[in-house]
Every structure is written in C-alpha cells, then in structure tokens.
Amino acid sequence: MEAFELLMQxxxxxxxxxxxxxxxxxxxxxxxVGILPGLxxxxxxxxxxxxxFSVSPESGLIMMTAVYCGAMYGGSxxxxxxxxxxxxxxxxxxxxxYELAKKGKAGPALAISAIGSFIGGTFSVILLMIIAIxxxxxxxxxxxxxxxxxxxxxxxxxxxxxxxxIIKGVLSLALGIGVAVIGTDLQSGVTRNTLGIAHLTDGIDxxxxxxxxxxxxxxxxxxxxxxQGQSDKRLSITGKLMPSKQDFKHTAAPIGRGSIIxxxxxxxxxxxxxxxxxxxYSVEKRFSKKPETFGKGALExxxxxxxxxxxxxGGALVPLLTLGIPGSGTTAVLLGAxxxxxxxxxxxxxxxxxxxxxxxxxxxxxxxxVLLILNLPMIRFFVKILDIPTRVLMPLILVFALIGAFSIxxxxxxxxxxxIFGLLGLFMRxxxxxxxxxxxxxxxxxxxxxSLRQSLIISKGSLIQFVTSPISLTxxxxxxxxxxxxxxxxxxxxSTGEYKSIE
Amino acid sequence: MMMKFxxxxxxxxxxxxxxxxxxxxxxxxxxxxxxxxxxxxxxxGGLDTIARVVDEALKKADLxxxxxxxxxxxxxxGNEARAYIEKQDDNPYSLLTESNRVFxxxxxxxxxxxxxxxxxxxxxxxxxxxxxxxxxxxxTDAKQILxxxxxxxSAVQFGVGTIPSNDQxxxxxxxxxxxxxxxxxxxxxxxxxxxxxxxxxxxxxxxxSTGLSEAIQHVEAGNARILAISxxxxxxxxxxxxxxxxxxxxxxxxxxxRGIFGPPNMPEEAVKxxxxxxxxxxxxxxxxxxxxxxxxxxxxxxxATFKEELEEEKEIMANLLESIGLxx
Numbered sequence: 159m160e161a162f163e164l165l166m167q168x169x170x171x172x173x174x175x176x177x178x179x180x181x182x183x184x185x186x187x188x189x190x191v192g193i194l195p196g197l198x199x200x201x202x203x204x205x206x207x208x209x210x211f212s213v214s215p216e217s218g219l220i221m222m223t224a225v226y227c228g229a230m231y232g233g234s235x236x237x238x239x240x241x242x243x244x245x246x247x248x249x250x251x252x253x254x255x256y257e258l259a260k261k262g263k264a265g266p267a268l269a270i271s272a273i274g275s276f277i278g279g280t281f282s283v284i285l286l287m288i289i290a291i292x293x294x295x296x297x298x299x300x301x302x303x304x305x306x307x308x309x310x311x312x313x314x315x316x317x318x319x320x321x322x323x324i325i326k327g328v329l330s331l332a333l334g335i336g337v338a339v340i341g342t343d344l345q346s347g348v349t350r351n352t353l354g355i356a357h358l359t360d361g362i363d364x365x366x367x368x369x370x371x372x373x374x375x376x377x378x379x380x381x382x383x384x385x386q387g388q389s390d391k392r393l394s395i396t397g398k399l400m401p402s403k404q405d406f407k408h409t410a411a412p413i414g415r416g417s418i419i420x421x422x423x424x425x426x427x428x429x430x431x432x433x434x435x436x437x438x439y440s441v442e443k444r445f446s447k448k449p450e451t452f453g454k455g456a457l458e459x460x461x462x463x464x465x466x467x468x469x470x471x472g473g474a475l476v477p478l479l480t481l482g483i484p485g486s487g488t489t490a491v492l493l494g495a496x497x498x499x500x501x502x503x504x505x506x507x508x509x510x511x512x513x514x515x516x517x518x519x520x521x522x523x524x525x526x527x528v529l530l531i532l533n534l535p536m537i538r539f540f541v542k543i544l545d546i547p548t549r550v551l552m553p554l555i556l557v558f559a560l561i562g563a564f565s566i567x568x569x570x571x572x573x574x575x576x577x578i579f580g581l582l583g584l585f586m587r588x589x590x591x592x593x594x595x596x597x598x599x600x601x602x603x604x605x606x607x608x609s610l611r612q613s614l615i616i617s618k619g620s621l622i623q624f625v626t627s628p629i630s631l632t633x634x635x636x637x638x639x640x641x642x643x644x645x646x647x648x649x650x651x652x653s654t655g656e657y658k659s660i661e
Numbered sequence: 662m663m664m665k666f667x668x669x670x671x672x673x674x675x676x677x678x679x680x681x682x683x684x685x686x687x688x689x690x691x692x693x694x695x696x697x698x699x700x701x702x703x704x705x706g707g708l709d710t711i712a713r714v715v716d717e718a719l720k721k722a723d724l725x726x727x728x729x730x731x732x733x734x735x736x737x738x739g740n741e742a743r744a745y746i747e748k749q750d751d752n753p754y755s756l757l758t759e760s761n762r763v764f765x766x767x768x769x770x771x772x773x774x775x776x777x778x779x780x781x782x783x784x785x786x787x788x789x790x791x792x793x794x795x796x797x798x799x800x801t802d803a804k805q806i807l808x809x810x811x812x813x814x815s816a817v818q819f820g821v822g823t824i825p826s827n828d829q830x831x832x833x834x835x836x837x838x839x840x841x842x843x844x845x846x847x848x849x850x851x852x853x854x855x856x857x858x859x860x861x862x863x864x865x866x867x868x869x870s871t872g873l874s875e876a877i878q879h880v881e882a883g884n885a886r887i888l889a890i891s892x893x894x895x896x897x898x899x900x901x902x903x904x905x906x907x908x909x910x911x912x913x914x915x916x917x918x919r920g921i922f923g924p925p926n927m928p929e930e931a932v933k934x935x936x937x938x939x940x941x942x943x944x945x946x947x948x949x950x951x952x953x954x955x956x957x958x959x960x961x962x963x964x965a966t967f968k969e970e971l972e973e974e975k976e977i978m979a980n981l982l983e984s985i986g987l988x989x
Contacts, residue, residue: 205704301865302849342738342771344850347824347987349771359738359771482878483859567703567736612849616818616866 165287168516172524177220180213181521184221185528188228192244193236194562202229203492216514220521222492227279227525230471231533234271234464239264239543240555242373244562246364247431247470249597250439250463252372257455264541265399270457271464272533273401274413278465279526281417282424282472283519286479294480297425302612303623307630307637308426309606312433312598314637315440317644319453319595330592333582334599337362338607345611357571366563367600370576371593373559375583377552382584399537401457409461412442416465423466424473431470432601438466472522479508479515691753691931692727698921699757701742703735708758711785711919714951715942722945724938738762740772747778749924753931756782757922764975765825768988776975780923781967782932783939786952787916787960790831790891791903793869793876795861796884803889804909806868807839814845820857820866824850825978825987827917831870831891833981834913835906844985861885872917873900874956891915892958916960920967936963 171177184206191202206225213221233244238255251271258267285293300308317327340351341361352358401409416438423434442462443452452459477483478493496507508515533540546554563576586593617623624630698716702708709731716729734742739762749755757779767775794800809816814836821828833843849866851857858875860866862884879885890896890903893914906913921939923932942948943961952959962970982988 298859298863301860301863344852345824347769347850349769356740356744356772357737359740359766360736477859481859481862482882567741568732568734569736569741571736571741608850608852612851615847615849618815618847
C-alpha cells in the first residue's frame with residue numbers, strides 16, 4: 159500500500175528529534191493558550207504562525223498541527239473544569255463534564271476526554287490515510303440542498319437535548335436563531351437587525367455568545383444565587399483520578415460511534431466539528447439505557463462529544479489535502495500558513511509535496527500521542543484549579559472571559575457584547591432555558607437560512623430538489639421518522655403518566 | 662520662595678521643551694519611531710498579509726528602518742478599523758490597510774466614514790477576478806454565457822464569495838455592458854472561497870466569479886477552466902491565453918486591489934515621504950519577487966493617482982449598487 163509507505167516516511171520525518179521537539183512545544187503552547195476562553199484552535203494557530211517561521215517548513219507545520227490539537231484539548235479542560243467552552247465544538251463537553259466535576263469526578267472526565275480525543279484523532283488519521291481520495295468525492299456531493307437537509311437533520315436530532323419542557327426548548331431555539339440573523343445578510347449584502355450599531359455589521363461572533371452565555375452567565379448565576387459562606391466552598395475531588403474499569407466499559411461504544419460520526423461531519427466544509435459533537439452527543443443520548451443521566455453528569459456524553467470533535471480534525475483535512483479546499487476555520491489557517499511557505503496547496507498538493515503532506519499527517523498522529531502522554535499525568539495538576547475557593551475562581555473566570563472576548567478582534571465592543579450575553583445567560587439559567595440549544599441554534603440557524611436561500615435561488619424558487627436529491631431525501635426521511643417516533647413516545651408516556659410535567 | 666520660583670521655572674522649561682519635541686516629531690525626521698499599521702482583518706487574512714509583506718519588503722530593500730507593528734482590528738466589516746484611524750486625526754504613525762470597502766461600506770450604509778475620512782497613500786497591488794466553470798461545462802467562451810443571459814437573464818446562475826463585492830461586480834458590469842439587465846441575474850453568495858470552489862466542482866453552481874489565485878490550482882489540476890479575466894490587459898506567460906473583457910469588446914476592467922491609507926489629516930510631508938519610499942520599493946526586485954510569491958500583480962498608484970481613481974471607482978460602484986437596490 160503506497161499510502162502506508164508514505165506514512166512511514168512521514169513518521170520518520172516527524173520523529174526527527176527537532177520535529178518531535180516542535181510537536182512537544184506546540185502541544186504545550188496549544189494547551190496553555192487553548193485554556194483561555196475565546197482563544198480557540200483557529201485563533202491560537204493564527205497567533206502562533208509568526209513563531210513557526212523561525213524553524214524549517216516541516217517543523218513549522220508540525221508545530222502548527224500540534225498547536226491545533228493542543229488547543230482542542232485545552233478547550234476541553236476549561237469546559238469540564240469551569241464550564242467555559244472555548245468554542246462551539248466543545249459546548250457539548252461542558253454540559254456533562256462540568257456536572258461530573260461538581261460531583262468530584264473531574265479526574266475521570268478529563269481522562270476520558272483525553273483518551274476519547276486520542277482514539278478519535280487516531281481513527282480519523284487512519285481513515286484519512288486509507289480512503290481520503292474516494293471520500294473527497296463524497297464531500298463534493300453536498301450542495302446547498304444537502305446542507306440544508308443535514309442541518310435540519312442535526313436540529314431535529316438534537317430535540318433530544320430538550321428536557322421535559324418542549325416550550326422552553328423551542329424558546330431556546332428561537333432565541334438562538336434570533337441572534338443568528340443579526341448582521342449582514344450574505345445573499346443580499348443588506349445589514350439586518352443591527353439597530354444601526356456599526357459593530358454588529360459582521361454579526362455576532364459565536365465565540366462571544368458562548369463565552370457570555372456559559373462563562374459569564376455561570377459567574378453571574380453564582381453571584382445571584384449564592385448563600386452565606388458559600389464563597390469559600392470549593393469543588394472537591396472524590397474518588398479516583400483515573401476512570402474505573404466500569405467507566406471504560408460504558409464509554410467504549412460512545413467513543414467508537416463518536417469517531418465515525420466526527421469523521422463524517424468533519425468532511426463537510428463549514429462547522430463540521432460542532433455538528434459532529436452535537437450529533438454524536440444526541441445519538442448517545444438516544445442509544446443510552448439511561449438517557450435521563452445525560453446533562454446531569456454522564457461520562458458517555460463527554461466521551462462521545464470529545465471523540466467526535468477530534469475525529470472531525472482528520473475529516474476536515476480530507477477536502478484540504480485532496481481538493482485544496484479548507485474544510486474548517488483551522489484548516490483555512492493551515493492553508494494560509496502553507497502559502498506563506500511558498501507551498502501552493504491545491505489538488506496536486508498530495509502528489510507534488512508528498513513528503514510534507516505525510517509529515518503533517520504523521521505529526522497529527524504524533525501530536526495526539528504527545529498530548530495523551532503529556533496530559534494524563536497532568537490531570538492531577540489541572541484538577542487543582544477546582545481547589546481554588548470560588549470567591550477567587552469566579553473573578554478569575556470573569557477576567558479570562560473578558561480577555562478572551564477582547565482578543566477575538568481586539569475590540570472593546572466585544573467586551574460589552576459578552577457582558578450582555580452574560581446577562582442573557584443568567585436569564586436563561588433563572589427561567590430554565592437551555593444554553594446549549596441556544597448555541598446550537600445560533601451556529602446552525604445562520605447556515606440553515608443561507609443554505610435554504612442558496613438552494614432556492616438555484617432552483618428558482620422550487621422545493622422539489624429536497625426530494626430529488628438522494629442525500630437530502632435520506633436525511634429528511636430519517637429526521638422526520640425520528641421526530642414522529644419522539645412525538646408518539648411522548649404522547650404515550652404522557653398518557654401513562656411517566657413524565658411528571660410536560661408544559 | 663526664590664527656590665520655589667526657580668523650581669517652577671525649571672519645570673515650565675522642561676514642559677516647554679517636551680511640548681516642542683512632540684510638536685516636531687510628527688514632521689521632522691519622519692518617521693523616527695515605530696509605525697502602527699492597522700489591518701482591518703484577522704491575522705493571515707489579505708489585509709494582514711499586505712501589511713506584513715510591505716514591512717518585510719521595506720526591511721529587505723533597506724528603504725527604512727522603523728518597523729511596523731501590526732494591529733488587527735477586524736470587527737464590523739472593517740468599520741471598527743475605520744473609526745480608529747479617523748480618531749488618529751493627523752498622527753502619521755498610524756496607517757491602515759484596506760480594500761475597496763473603504764468606500765463600499767459608506768455606499769451600502771454600514772458607516773458614515775467614507776474616503777474623505779482617510780488619506781489615500783498608495784495602492785500597492787491587485788488581484789484579478791475570473792469566471793470559472795467546471796471542466797465538463799458546455800461553455801467554452803464567456804460570450805456564450807452572456808448571449809444566453811441576453812435571451813433570459815436568469816438562464817445561468819453565478820456563485821460569488823460575498824455581496825457586495827468585486828466578485829459580484831465582475832458579473833454585473835460585463836453583463837450590463839453587454840446589454841443584460843443586471844438586476845435579474847441570479848447571484849448566490851457562498852461565504853468563503855473554499856465553499857465556492859466546492860460548489861463549482863460538485864456541480865451545484867454553473868459559473869463562479871472569484872480571484873485568479875483561488876482558481877488557478879484547480880485549473881492546473883484539470884478540474885476547472887477559466888473563461889474570462891478582469892485585468893485591463895492580457896497577462897503574461899502561461900496565463901496569456903485567458904481572454905480579458907476588453908479583448909471581447911466589453912469595456913470593463915476591475916482591479917481587486919489593496920492599499921495603504923493614513924488618518925484623515927495626515928501631514929503632507931508624511932504623505933510625500935511614503936510616495937518616495939513606496940515608489941522606490943515597487944521598483945525593486947525584492948518587491949517583484951514578493952508579488953510573484955503571493956500571486957499578486959503590480960498596480961502601484963501614488964497618493965495623488967490613487968485618490969483620483971478611488972473617486973472614479975466609487976462612482977461606478979455607487980451607481981451599480983443603486984441600480985440593484987443595495988445602496989441607500
């Protein structure tokens with residue numbers, strides 16, 4: 159197998175001492191920067207581009223992939239320990255991860271997330287190696303119609319995230335879509351719902367909304383509901399730091415499914431890793447024998463979401479390496495970096511620069527190993543964050559959140575915005591709306607609207623393409639089938655009185 | 662008492678000398694400190710790259726020793742960077758890299774800041790826009806598409822990155838010149854160049870209008886074909902056989918440029934300084950190599966020419982955007 163030989167060659171390049179050092183430094187830097195909310199993988203890679211210029215192209219690119227993987231892992235750290243996701247793809251990790259941390263199980267949550275990331279990453283690199291070329295054709299099959307269908311599919315699948323109250327779920331969804339339509343409309347170039355504020359011309363950065371609703375919202379909620387003496391309370395660690403045999407047994411299947419779902423979602427240009435983590439989590443909740451534990455500290459939830467968003471990394475490299483098309487924000491940055499080295503990425507990248515390409519793929523693999531080795535023993539130090547008394551920790555989160563918001567565009571206006579979203583987050587917690595559904599709707603709402611309109615312009619207003627496209631038809635049949643199933647199940651359980659309150 | 666008085670005098674003297682210093686720094690020995698260049702986009706993007714490349718080139722060509730510090734202010738579609746530069750008033754140590762958004766944003770009404778609120782310093786380079794079809798497309802010539810549009814303006818669908826943009830102008834202007842009603846042509850926006858190319862290669866859209874550098878690799882790979890380019894003259898080398906609009910008898914050329922601007926009341930001496938330095942820079946081999954490396958084309962215009970052409974461009978754009986209902 160030619161790809162295998164090339165990978166071996168890549169591995170030997172990537173394991174040169176200087177390149178290993180580059181991977182190590184990159185992974186460390188990435189993890190540290192990734193811990194800061196707002197500095198997600200794309201920003202981190204962009205920030206570190208100048209650093210990588212002082213080394214050879216191979217070492218530079220290897221460092222960048224390591225930074226990327228490190229930042230992904232750093233993001234999961236803050237999600238689990240502080241409930242502050244660094245970007246949309248780690249929102250689902252925060253939900254159950256933080257609940258686990260509150261129960262004193264931060265150690266196993268972090269370990270499972272590191273292991274899941276490693277397995278997901280490895281799996282996607284292997285698939286990338288074997289079937290990159292045929293898969294690239296699959297990515298091309300997704301036009302606006304198919305995109306619209308898959309977004310709808312994801313949205314319907316995530317109905318499972320809604321708790322017992324349908325109304326509150328729908329409200330959270332509507333709120334997210336409401337925020338998504340602020341800014342310049344892509345199809346007409348007209349600004350909408352900006353209240354004449356120039357800063358909103360580009361719309362609201364998803365990361366600003368995430369930091370606000372999660373990070374600041376959590377702090378405000380704590381302040382609003384705290385009781386005497388609670389300020390000195392800390393989240394203590396109970397039990398072991400490492401997952402038990404039982405934990406491994408429960409998370410094996412979610413990690414397996416997460417790997418596949420993540421990889422497939424990563425293939426699609428756009429927000430593949432976010433889509434992947436949401437779909438993987440929703441699927442797990444459906445497969446689970448105890449769906450009620452999801453959202454209240456299910457290790458399976460953390461495992462599936464973290465595995466999927468890392469597996470998406472390899473998926474996103476498929477269109478980049480085979481077609482020269484960046485599949486995600488971060489691969490776009492990688493593409494930019496390649497160009498700065500004078501390497502023209504494109505359909506011929508793999509044939510013209512095989513050594514470099516396979517060195518990057520190999521380094522992705524090595525970064526995953528380095529991270530696992532680096533982070534498993536470090537969990538004992540990371541969880542020390544939880545030893546900080548809340549009266550110190552909460553202001554710290556606030557400061558990090560504000561820095562993160564500012565660093566996106568170096569704009570003071572984003573600080574105001576993030577505070578407004580913080581208030582919204584507080585409001586959502588008080589009345590029981592779902593911040594996760596809100597973010598999902600914000601991410602998908604924008605793309606759904608655009609895909610639908612793109613599809614309609616091309617079809618001159620007809621809707622028939624949603625049924626004549628086999629991909630779209632399949633997705634829609636599954637989605638509506640699930641919806642019907644849910645509705646029937648809900649009515650049944652309602653009549654038998656299984657659910658206490660359905661609003 | 663005397664002591665105190667002399668102290669006061671001393672302080673006053675010091676203050677006076679400081680004031681004297683600061684009032685002379687702006688013009689004498691310009692530039693004698695680090696220059697801040699505001700890129701109205703994120704690191705790695707086009708406006709950031711041009712700032713870094715000019716800095717690199719000036720250093721390599723030994724033309725000036727005050728380094729640039731690059732400040733990325735990408736918010737509000739460039740409007741945030743504009744507001745920042747306007748506040749700098751006459752400070753020649755703050756420059757801005759921008760594209761034609763410098764007037765487009767005012768036309769579509771997202772800001773009140775127009776070309777009056779900056780001082781044009783130089784147009785540094787340009788890219789050109791092309792019409793691209795998939796390899797197996799029935800079209801072999803841009804005129805066939807225009808003829809089809811003449812019969813039915815909605816016969817062919819076009820893909821672009823954003824709206825309003827030069828990508829879009831590269832569809833509307835030739836069509837209008839050819840006698841097609843530009844308001845009826847279906848133009849679909851696909852956020853990024855990557856998405857756009859996927860849509861074309863996947864056969865979801867018939868023609869796209871995009872930058873030459875985005876398309877060229879796919880042409881070389883044999884997956885796509887270029888039918889027309891927006892350059893005023895035919896290009897050199899391998900690209901020489903791409904027809905320009907002008908070669909088809911359509912009087913349209915579009916520069917997709919990036920330039921350097923100063924704050925609104927930049928002192929004339931400082932503008933003159935850059936005219937000299939940048940004028941010299943663009944003649945060096947260092948600059949030519951950098952242009953080639955990034956796939957850019959020379960389109961240098963000094964401050965006076967740049968200002969003049971900005972006015973002309975703004976008018977063409979304003980009229981077109983008004984006719985399709987995008988201008989206020």
